[in-house]
Every structure is written in structure tokens, then in C-alpha cells.
Amino acid sequence: MKLKDKQTEDKIFEAATEVFLEKGMDGARMQEIADKAGINKALLHYYYRTKDRLFDAVFALIANQMFKKLTPVFDEKLTLEEKIRLFFKEHIAFLKKNPRLPIFILNEINRNPERIKRIINSLNVKNMWLIVEKQHKDELEKYNITQENIPQLITSIAALSIFPFVAKPIISAILGEIGADYNDYINQRGDFAADFTIRAIRK
Amino acid sequence: MKLKDKQTEDKIFEAATEVFLEKGMDGARMQEIADKAGINKALLHYYYRTKDRLFDAVFALIANQMFKKLTPVFDEKLTLEEKIRLFFKEHIAFLKKNPRLPIFILNEINRNPERIKRIINSLNVKNMWLIVEKQHKDELEKYNITQENIPQLITSIAALSIFPFVAKPIISAILGEIGADYNDYINQRGDFAADFTIRAIRK
DNA sequence: GTCTATAGAAGGATAGAC
DNA sequence: GTCTATCCTTCTATAGAC
Numbered sequence: 174m175k176l177k178d179k180q181t182e183d184k185i186f187e188a189a190t191e192v193f194l195e196k197g198m199d200g201a202r203m204q205e206i207a208d209k210a211g212i213n214k215a216l217l218h219y220y221y222r223t224k225d226r227l228f229d230a231v232f233a234l235i236a237n238q239m240f241k242k243l244t245p246v247f248d249e250k251l252t253l254e255e256k257i258r259l260f261f262k263e264h265i266a267f268l269k270k271n272p273r274l275p276i277f278i279l280n281e282i283n284r285n286p287e288r289i290k291r292i293i294n295s296l297n298v299k300n301m302w303l304i305v306e307k308q309h310k311d312e313l314e315k316y317n318i319t320q321e322n323i324p325q326l327i328t329s330i331a332a333l334s335i336f337p338f339v340a341k342p343i344i345s346a347i348l349g350e351i352g353a354d355y356n357d358y359i360n361q362r363g364d365f366a367a368d369f370t371i372r373a374i375r376k
Numbered sequence: 377m378k379l380k381d382k383q384t385e386d387k388i389f390e391a392a393t394e395v396f397l398e399k400g401m402d403g404a405r406m407q408e409i410a411d412k413a414g415i416n417k418a419l420l421h422y423y424y425r426t427k428d429r430l431f432d433a434v435f436a437l438i439a440n441q442m443f444k445k446l447t448p449v450f451d452e453k454l455t456l457e458e459k460i461r462l463f464f465k466e467h468i469a470f471l472k473k474n475p476r477l478p479i480f481i482l483n484e485i486n487r488n489p490e491r492i493k494r495i496i497n498s499l500n501v502k503n504m505w506l507i508v509e510k511q512h513k514d515e516l517e518k519y520n521i522t523q524e525n526i527p528q529l530i531t532s533i534a535a536l537s538i539f540p541f542v543a544k545p546i547i548s549a550i551l552g553e554i555g556a557d558y559n560d561y562i563n564q565r566g567d568f569a570a571d572f573t574i575r576a577i578r579k
Numbered sequence: 580g581t582c583t584a585t586a587g588a589a590g591g592a593t594a595g596a597c
Numbered sequence: 598g599t600c601t602a603t604c605c606t607t608c609t610a611t612a613g614a615c
Contacts, residue, residue, distance in 0.1 A: 181598075199402035200487065203591065216599060218592060273486070279542050280483040283476075284403065286545035293546070299553040317575070324554075324561055325568040328547055332539030333532055339482050339542070342489035343496070344531055350502040351527075358527055365528040372520070373576035384580080406609065419581060421610060 182220050184210045190231050194273045197280060198228050229288075236278055236292050242267050247305055253312050257330065257370050261363045264334045269359065276339045316374045326374065333366040385423050387413045393434050397476045400483055401431050432491075439481055439495045445470050450508055456515050457574050460533065464566045464573075467537045472562065479542045519577045529577065536569040 188210035192201045203224055207214045221227035246260050268275065282289040306323065313319070318326055337344060337359060345355040391413035395404045406427055410417045424430035449463050471478065485492040509526065516522070521529055540547060540562060548558040 197400075197402060197483070197487070199400060202589090204589090213600065214591080215593080215601080219598075222592090224591065276482060276486045279479060280400070282545040283479045283542070284400070286549075289545050290549050293549045293553065298550055302550070302554050322564070322568060324547070324551060324556060325564065325572075328540055328543070328561075329536055329569070329572060331543070332535040336535030336539055337531055339486070340531070340534070342485040342492050344527070346489075346493050346496045347501055347505070348527060350496065351505050353527060358531075361525070361528065365525060366532070369528075369532060369576040372578075373572045375575075405607090407607090416582065417609080418583080418611080422580070425610090427609065 181210075181212065181216070185212070185217060185220055185227075186231065189227050190235070193228060193231050194235075194277050197277065198284070201228075232278075232281060232288060233292060235274060236289065237296070239274060239278060240292075240296055244301070247301060247308075253309050253316070254371050258367045260330065261334055261367045261370075265359070265363045265366075268334070268338050272338050272341065275335045279339060315376065317376050318374050329373075330366075330370055333370065334362075337362055384413075384415065384419070388415070388420060388423055388430075389434065392430050393438070396431060396434050397438075397480050400480065401487070404431075435481075435484060435491060436495060438477060439492065440499070442477060442481060443495075443499055447504065450504060450511075456512050456519065460573050461570045463533065464537060464570045468562070468566045468569075471537070471541050475541050475544065478538045482542060518579065520579050521577050532576075533569075533573055536573065537565075540565055 185206070189201075189206045191209060192206045196202075196205075201224075203214050203217055206227075207217055210217075217227065221230065243260070243264070246256060246263065249256060249259065251259065278289075306320070341355065344358065348355055348358060388409070392404075392409045394412060395409045399405075399408075404427075406417050406420055409430075410420055413420075420430065424433065446463070446467070449459060449466065452459060452462065454462065509523070544558065547561065551558055551561060
């Protein structure tokens, strides 16, 4: 593959990422992607054959990014509390830069659940899970958490981090009504969520 | 308006609600709505003129239902803790019956934020807010909550309740990997989230 | 009010020249 | 590899008969 090929393919991929993130699979138009990439529709099909394949490629990368972004936290040698603080800090910083990612992923996996199953299989999530479980097995006694409600805890942490971004239009509108500001709200979110979670699990 | 008119209009509205909930605005097809209502496409336009107006009607009702479902909690004469427990119980029961509502609303408001602004204006959210604030003003001293981070608390409660439903395909897939079951997880959700929240705000 | 038929436009995809 | 031209299907929306 020549250099120029890669450039065009990348331009298409980037343009497609932008358009799919903004409009979703159903709302996205091949014409708009072509325009944004500075090429014509035929070339999209030359590289990716169909809209569906192009979408698959974009979605797989984005979903992987989302998960990969979290794995460094698992590897750190930190206490559970430190890990929780680090997670909220890093994750919210990431979402501030990519605010449309979560609603995009959540919407598309609800429209087509098969997509996320493939990715979770390829990531070997079970292994990640076992590692985390093992890392903090001893520590759990110190907290008000049992082995079996770890999923409740993990999803709660994810919820506290992600929800402010997926519900931005509602939160923003309500805050506006009471004279508050969404950006201030988001800037305080990491600390609040970390304190909230740690208080919740302490004995 | 005759009885038969109302029947047809209702049939259309119900069919449209089903299809829009399942496919979203962009993915929905007028033909599918007509088929589900047992009539033809022309009649859809006779009653609602355009797809956009039909969607607006459906969306407005659903979004109002979602908010209205919450207001009874505000009126109850309960302590903050009791109210939190009641909220999770009722809200999660509601979402179990209507699991597609939250992802639908969240997706559509992100694609078109103006829609939710209109509804929040019409509901007089500011007034609801002031009432809740007033109701528990004295109680706040007993908790680790200040006047100014009430929005953080409210959105956290909403997050803990809603996220398990919008992320169902991910949660379900991961739970499957570790030999757990999504329905069990959801059945335990209300109690876990209530305990979690109350522990988090206690001094 | 309800139907059939169809207009009119847009979208995904391909053929074929260069 | 890239373009123009175009096919074919699908979709929203309307016209007009009953």
C-alpha cells in the first residue's frame, strides 16, 4: 500500500468518524462523509464497499478506545480508594475532550447489540475482570462491598461518570433555569463523584 | 371529532410510539408505522402532515411521562432518606416496564437539544426545583450535602437509576462472561442504589 | 376518512473512463 | 486510485378517486 492510499483512507475514516459521531448510523449520509473528506462518494465504496462496513470500522475503533482508556487504571498499584479517584479524574477528562462518544456508543449498541458482544469477546473482558477482582480481594473486607455486588459498584461508578455527558441537554437546560452553569457543574463532577463513591462504600 | 377518528388517530399514535422507540427518529419508517397501525401511509400524513410533526407529538408525550412519573415523589411528606428509597423503587419499576424510554430520550435530545428545552420550559421545572429545595432545607445540615451541590446529588441519583437500562447490552454481555445474570442484577439495583446513595450523603 | 397510485427527491451502490 | 455519470431502490409526501 502506497503512502497516498493511506492518506486517503485515513481522511475517509476521520470524516466518517466525525459524521457518525454527530448523526449516528441512521442519520449519517455517505455524501456528507465524502464532502468532509474532500473526495467523492464512489471512493468511499472503493475503500469500504458499504456504509455498514465503514460504520463497523469506525465503531470498533471508538469502542476499543473507550475501553482501552480504562485499562491503565486497572494496572496501577493503588488502593481501591486511590483507584476510584484516579478513574473519575482521568475518565471525566477524557469525556470532556470527547463528549459525544458515550451517547454514540450507547445508542448504537441498543440498536444493534451484536456489535458490542463482538468487541467484548475480542477484548477478553473476563480476564480483565478476574484481575481486578483479585487485586482488591483482601481490601473488600474493609469496605461495605461483597464479592457478588462488585458489578453493582462498577456500573455505579460508570454511571456517575458517564451520565452527566449523555444527559447534557437536560442538565444544561435545568441548570440554566436555576441560574447555574453546566461547565461549572462538570468541573466539579470528578471530585464530587469520587467522594460520593468512597463514602458510599466505606464501612 | 367522531369516535372513529379518535380510534384511527390513536392507533397511529400508538404504532408511531412503538416504532420511534425501537428505531429512533432517523431509523423509523412511515411505512412501518402505517403497517403496524393497520392503515396506509397516506393516512399518516392526513392526520399528522409530516414525519417530523408525528415524531414531535410522540416525543412530547414520552418526555412528559418521564418527568411526570417523578413528580409524585416530590409531593410526598417523607424524609430525604425515605424519598430516596421511594424514588429508586418506583423509578426502576417504571423503567423495567419501559426499558427503551431512557435511551430514546437521551439519544433524541442529543441530536436535537431544542426539543427538550421546550418541554422543560413548559413544565416549569424551576418551580419544582424550588419546592424540593425548600422541603429539605433544614434536613441538609444532617447530611454531607450543601445547597450548591444539590444538582450533583440529583444527577447522581438519576444516573444510578437510568444507566443500568441504557447500558444494558454492555452490562448484559459482561455479566454473561462472568457467569452472572442481567435480570438478577436489575432486581437488586433499587436496594443497592438506595443504600449507596444514602451512605454517600450521611455525615 | 380512507384508499390507490404516483410524484419527486435522496440515498447507497456500481460501471466505466482516465 | 480517482473521477463522472447513472442505476436502482427507498422514502416522504401529495393528488385524486371513492
